[in-house]
Amino acid sequence: MSIHSVNDFVVRFANVNGSGSASANQMFGRAVLRMGVPVATRNIFPSNIQGLPTWYEVRVSGEGWLGARGGADLVVAMNPQTWDKDVASIDPGGYLFYDSSRPIPASKFRDDITVIGMPLTEICNREYSDSRQRQLFKNIICVGALTALLDMEPEVVEQLLSEQFAGKDKLIAANHTAFRKGRQWALDHLACPIGLRVQRADGVGDRIYVEGNAAAALGAVYGGATVCAWYPLTPSTSLAEAFTSYCKKLRIEPQTGHKRYAIVQAEDELSSIGMVVGAGWNGARAFTATSGPGISLMQEFLGLAYFAEIPGVIFNVQRGGPSTGMPTRTQQSDVLACAYASHGDTKHVLVFPRDPGEAFEMGAQAFDLADRLQTPVFVMLDLDIGMNHALTAPFKVDGARKLDRGKVMTYDDLESGRDFGRYLDVDGDGIPYRTYPGVHPSRGSYFTRGTTRDAYARYTEEGGPYVENMERLLKKFETAKSCVPAPIVNRAARPTKLGVVHYGSTAAAMEEAAHLLAQTGVDVDVLRVRGFPFCDDIVDFIAAHDRVFVVEQNRDAQLRTLLMVEHGIDPAKLIPVLHYDGSPITARYIVKAIAGAAKPAAERKQKVEAKA
Amino acid sequence: MTFLPKPKFRHPAIETNELGLTHRDYEGSISTLCAGCGHDSISSAIMHACYELNLPPHRIAKLSGIGCSSKTPTYFLGNAHGFNSVHGRMPSVLTGANVANRELIYLGVSGDGDSASIGFGQFAHSIRRGVNMVYIVANNGVYGLTKGQFSATADKGAKLKKGAVNSDSPIDLVAMALQLGATFVARSFSGDKGQLVPLIKAAIEHRGPAFIDCISPCVAFNNHEGSTKSFDYVREHNEAVNALDFVTERAPITTSYAPGDMQVVRLHDGTFIRLRKVGADYDVHDRIAAMNYISTREASGEVVTGLIYLEDHPEDMHDHLDTVSTPLNRLGDAELVPGQAALDKINAGLR
Numbered sequence: 001m002s003i004h005s006v007n008d009f010v011v012r013f014a015n016v017n018g019s020g021s022a023s024a025n026q027m028f029g030r031a032v033l034r035m036g037v038p039v040a041t042r043n044i045f046p047s048n049i050q051g052l053p054t055w056y057e058v059r060v061s062g063e064g065w066l067g068a069r070g071g072a073d074l075v076v077a078m079n080p081q082t083w084d085k086d087v088a089s090i091d092p093g094g095y096l097f098y099d100s101s102r103p104i105p106a107s108k109f110r111d112d113i114t115v116i117g118m119p120l121t122e123i124c125n126r127e128y129s130d131s132r133q134r135q136l137f138k139n140i141i142c143v144g145a146l147t148a149l150l151d152m153e154p155e156v157v158e159q160l161l162s163e164q165f166a167g168k169d170k171l172i173a174a175n176h177t178a179f180r181k182g183r184q185w186a187l188d189h190l191a192c193p194i195g196l197r198v199q200r201a202d203g204v205g206d207r208i209y210v211e212g213n214a215a216a217a218l219g220a221v222y223g224g225a226t227v228c229a230w231y232p233l234t235p236s237t238s239l240a241e242a243f244t245s246y247c248k249k250l251r252i253e254p255q256t257g258h259k260r261y262a263i264v265q266a267e268d269e270l271s272s273i274g275m276v277v278g279a280g281w282n283g284a285r286a287f288t289a290t291s292g293p294g295i296s297l298m299q300e301f302l303g304l305a306y307f308a309e310i311p312g313v314i315f316n317v318q319r320g321g322p323s324t325g326m327p328t329r330t331q332q333s334d335v336l337a338c339a340y341a342s343h344g345d346t347k348h349v350l351v352f353p354r355d356p357g358e359a360f361e362m363g364a365q366a367f368d369l370a371d372r373l374q375t376p377v378f379v380m381l382d383l384d385i386g387m388n389h390a391l392t393a394p395f396k397v398d399g400a401r402k403l404d405r406g407k408v409m410t411y412d413d414l415e416s417g418r419d420f421g422r423y424l425d426v427d428g429d430g431i432p433y434r435t436y437p438g439v440h441p442s443r444g445s446y447f448t449r450g451t452t453r454d455a456y457a458r459y460t461e462e463g464g465p466y467v468e469n470m471e472r473l474l475k476k477f478e479t480a481k482s483c484v485p486a487p488i489v490n491r492a493a494r495p496t497k498l499g500v501v502h503y504g505s506t507a508a509a510m511e512e513a514a515h516l517l518a519q520t521g522v523d524v525d526v527l528r529v530r531g532f533p534f535c536d537d538i539v540d541f542i543a544a545h546d547r548v549f550v551v552e553q554n555r556d557a558q559l560r561t562l563l564m565v566e567h568g569i570d571p572a573k574l575i576p577v578l579h580y581d582g583s584p585i586t587a588r589y590i591v592k593a594i595a596g597a598a599k600p601a602a603e604r605k606q607k608v609e610a611k612a
Numbered sequence: 613m614t615f616l617p618k619p620k621f622r623h624p625a626i627e628t629n630e631l632g633l634t635h636r637d638y639e640g641s642i643s644t645l646c647a648g649c650g651h652d653s654i655s656s657a658i659m660h661a662c663y664e665l666n667l668p669p670h671r672i673a674k675l676s677g678i679g680c681s682s683k684t685p686t687y688f689l690g691n692a693h694g695f696n697s698v699h700g701r702m703p704s705v706l707t708g709a710n711v712a713n714r715e716l717i718y719l720g721v722s723g724d725g726d727s728a729s730i731g732f733g734q735f736a737h738s739i740r741r742g743v744n745m746v747y748i749v750a751n752n753g754v755y756g757l758t759k760g761q762f763s764a765t766a767d768k769g770a771k772l773k774k775g776a777v778n779s780d781s782p783i784d785l786v787a788m789a790l791q792l793g794a795t796f797v798a799r800s801f802s803g804d805k806g807q808l809v810p811l812i813k814a815a816i817e818h819r820g821p822a823f824i825d826c827i828s829p830c831v832a833f834n835n836h837e838g839s840t841k842s843f844d845y846v847r848e849h850n851e852a853v854n855a856l857d858f859v860t861e862r863a864p865i866t867t868s869y870a871p872g873d874m875q876v877v878r879l880h881d882g883t884f885i886r887l888r889k890v891g892a893d894y895d896v897h898d899r900i901a902a903m904n905y906i907s908t909r910e911a912s913g914e915v916v917t918g919l920i921y922l923e924d925h926p927e928d929m930h931d932h933l934d935t936v937s938t939p940l941n942r943l944g945d946a947e948l949v950p951g952q953a954a955l956d957k958i959n960a961g962l963r
Contacts (some may be wrong), residue, residue, distance in 0.1 A: 016827075027741075033770055033963075068767075154797040206963075207963075208959050208962035208963055209962055209963065210962045218958065221948075221950065222950065222955075223951055224943075224945070224948040224949060226712070226940040226941075226943060226948065227708065227711050227712060227940060229704075229708060229711075233833075234856065250954055251950075252946070253936045253947075256936065256937075258934055258935060258936040258937070259933065259934050259935050259936060260936050260940070260943055260947055260948065261935075261940070262711045262930075262933045262935050262940060264707070264711065264741070264933070266704065266737070267733055267734070267737040268733065270701060270704065270734070271701075271704040271707075271733070271737060272669075272703025272704075273702075273704075274697070274698070274701045274703075274705050274707075274708060274734070275704050275705070275707050275708030275711065276708060277697070277705055277708060278675075278695075278697075278703075278704065278705035278706060278707060278708025278709035278710075278711075278712070279708035279709060279711050279712040279940075279941075280708070280712075281695060281705070281708075281709060282673070282708070282709040282712035282713050282716075283712060283713065283941035284711070284712030284713070284941040285714070286708060300698050300701075301698055301701065304697065304698055350733055393790070394955075394959040395955045395958065395959055396952065397949070397951065397952055397955060399951065399952055402945055403944075403945050403948070403949065431904055435693075435694030436713075436941060437673045437692070437709070437713070437716060438670055438671050438673070438713065438715070438716050439670070440670060441669075441670050441691060442670070442691055445670055445690070445691050445692055445693050445694075446693065446694075447685070447686055447693075447694040447695075447696065448693070448694060448695040448696065448697075449696045458727045459641075459686065522626075566649075
């Protein structure tokens with residue numbers, strides 16, 4: 001029985017990296033979007049430039065689910081290296097599209113799927129003499145065939161090709177020809193359409209389709225960042241690169257053509273965070289983009305910045321493990337490393353965007369938080385958000401909103417005789433005033449150190465002032481609770497004692513999972529954490545439920561640990577649901593874990609009630 | 613040890629500079645280094661240089677790493693903001709600070725452990741990046757705060773007080789700075805104030821990475837016989853390539869030296885350095901010759917001091933970054949936040 005589905009299926013492209021497939025695959029995803037049908041696209045790629053396997057997954061979801069689904073209904077198998085695995089990944093009743101130029105033994109197929117062969121290489125070799133052209137147009141011919149198989153509107157792809165090669169008419173024409181060739185061949189030789197179909201809909205609205213790293217970089221522009229110091233590290237590199245290209249468009253002084261920003265590629269992460277600290281100390285908004293290994297290298301500076309109370313923003317695009325390989329896969333495994341980064345008693349402010357939309361918002365807000373709280377702020381992205389295009393609401397800014405530079409004493413403040421103590425808590429919120437270097441000839445200067453000083457920044461090794469300062473830092477952290485983005489709660493339709501806590505890129509899969517769970521009779525209230533320190537609402541939410549599933553993408557249940565450590569929550573109450581194989585978490589996975597744990601309890605409860 | 617206030621008594625007839633400031637206005641808190649430490653002489657030379665250049669102290673930012681040398685910024689220019697940062701990482705903090713505000717004068721003070729060992733990479737990269745700064749290494753060949761271990765600038769064969777002999781090759785920071793593209797390279801000796809003060813003045817006026825390696829004997833751990841960084845050793849082996857007078861444009865250039873012995877170097881801001889040549893045929897503008905010269909002299913056991921290399925029209929990091937002339941930390945919402953119209957355009961391109 002073949003799968004029949006309109007606007008609800010997964011296409012997985014299996015390619016060799018460096019073959020030019022990425023842009024053609026992306027065009028396929030965009031074409032579905034242009035037909036008004038939401039897609040969730042994900043790139044699964046190796047730590048390599050050319051020759052290793054890469055996959056591109058397009059989830060077509062008329063209902064708008066943007067998480068990874070798992071499985072595949074149609075596999076476009078273009079990589080002989082991964083053939084067996086790719087064929088095995090197809091759901092029963094699904095479809096296999098492959099290049100039939102070379103014969104493949106029958107044993108390499110499955111009989112519970114529909115096999116569709118098209119001699120792509122043969123067609124390209126016949127049509128094109130240049131080997132590079134053969135490769136590139138093969139991808140476009142393939143997209144052409146897919147539009148026929150999936151009943152898609154060809155004009156949409158042609159329009160996209162025209163936009164992509166705008167100004168290069170020859171290229172447009174050549175691409176159109178290849179596209180039409182592929183489509184026509186499929187219409188002539190294959191049974192079109194197959195059971196999977198894309199039907200025009202109105203499910204996308206005015207949403208935009210953008211990568212999280214680009215969105216975060218744009219957030220940094222709108223957050224007033226002027227200094228970016230960074231060191232290349234997958235999957236964070238594209239954030240610094242996007243900042244560079246946005247700044248070139250948005251931050252040039254019109255009269256002179258000079259730059260209202262500075263981007264320094266440092267020699268390592270120690271240096272990049274050092275520059276951020278230096279610039280932050282000197283009153284510029286500065287950030288770095290990095291990932292787990294970079295965070296490890298920055299530890300000493302992060303502690304100094306915490307104690308010396310220097311603002312700075314760290315975009316951490318989290319990834320798997322050390323070294324090369326897993327690092328091109330996603331994880332949420334730096335939560336503890338960031339929350340408690342460095343030596344001594346330190347705690348840091350974290351924000352957790354769920355998607356590119358929030359990456360933009362929080363990317364901008366992080367700079368206000370850093371200045372307001374005078375401390376490093378971590379924007380906890382991950383590879384899934386950062387390096388994949390996703391649908392999100394259009395970017396918006398509040399025109400009336402001004403950058404919040406926090407408590408800074410100006411020349412006039414100092415001149416008026418206001419008392420200045422760099423580490424003096426004047427307002428009772430634990431946040432002292434600071435001055436920018438060079439502000440006043442005789443007032444407001446201070447010597448910046450770690451902790452060995454009193455409230456007036458005078459050197460002292462006395463225990464008393466040290467403890468007072470440490471207590472004030474705790475008070476400041478308390479203040480931070482009301483500054484970080486508040487959690488978002490989605491309550492089940494019926495009252496329930498089951499809760500779920502999650503954060504970041506888990507959100508898309510979790511929304512879908514809650515929906516699926518409700519359909520099977522398991523109701524869960526869902527809270528999405530968006531900031532650390534945790535505010536009281538989070539603690540109250542946990543208190544109001546008997547059992548709370550903490551869903552995250554790491555092995556050690558790091559956010560759960562943070563909840564236990566910071567708020568003394570009974571570990572027995574917090575049930576970890578963990579996914580950390582490097583692929584993004586799916587609704588299927590969450591449903592299985594939660595339903596499995598929730599059902600027996602519900603049944604037990606019924607038995608008890610029956611007895612009573 | 614806690615903060616020690618100095619008495620504020622001031623004699624009415626005390627000498628002032630053009631800003632009406634006294635030497636006291638360039639001081640910091642009382643040094644807590646060992647009596648006789650070479651580093652205190654460097655601090656004193658910095659104060660003199662700033663006083664004589666009529667610099668408002670608060671327009672200087674003084675940054676350091678960790679170590680005895682890095683403690684010194686507390687002891688000079690009390691009205692300047694200071695930053696005692698992370699061991700070996702002063703250069704990156706200074707670079708970031710400089711990026712944020714190009715208008716201040718950046719004075720980085722470091723030591724041989726700080727710059728030649730743990731911070732060797734940052735030393736190198738800040739110089740090759742062309743950061744406009746004065747980078748002074750107080751070089752004593754030894755770790756003072758941890759009580760006398762060899763540093764990476766200790767000469768091969770040098771002896772520690774307890775008898776240990778260094779077998780590792782030394783790092784010559786001057787040779788490194790030359791190779792890495794510093795546009796002002798000098799070496800001096802903390803015991804030679806006459807040479808050090810004008811060198812610091814010239815370095816401050818220089819717009820680009822100015823590096824001064826200042827041999828500064830450690831009286832506690834490295835001033836004994838067998839040390840190559842002791843007062844006696846350096847005095848005996850010092851080979852100055854030139855002597856400096858630093859004069860501003862307004863001051864008349866005197867001609868008390870034979871013309872052939874004197875080289876007048878005009879700096880970008882209109883000030884001059886007047887070099888009295890000591891080493892015959894030494895050309896301060898020839899980087900490769902400078903590298904050859906110091907290598908040759910050092911092979912024969914001499915410590916070359918003076919202004920070793922100078923580029924007259926250097927570029928700095930801001931030239932490379934093409935930043936606006938307004939310091940980045942002074943840009944406001946209007947310059948930084950592009951607004952909704954720009955965002956609408958971006959949104960339109962993402963559909």
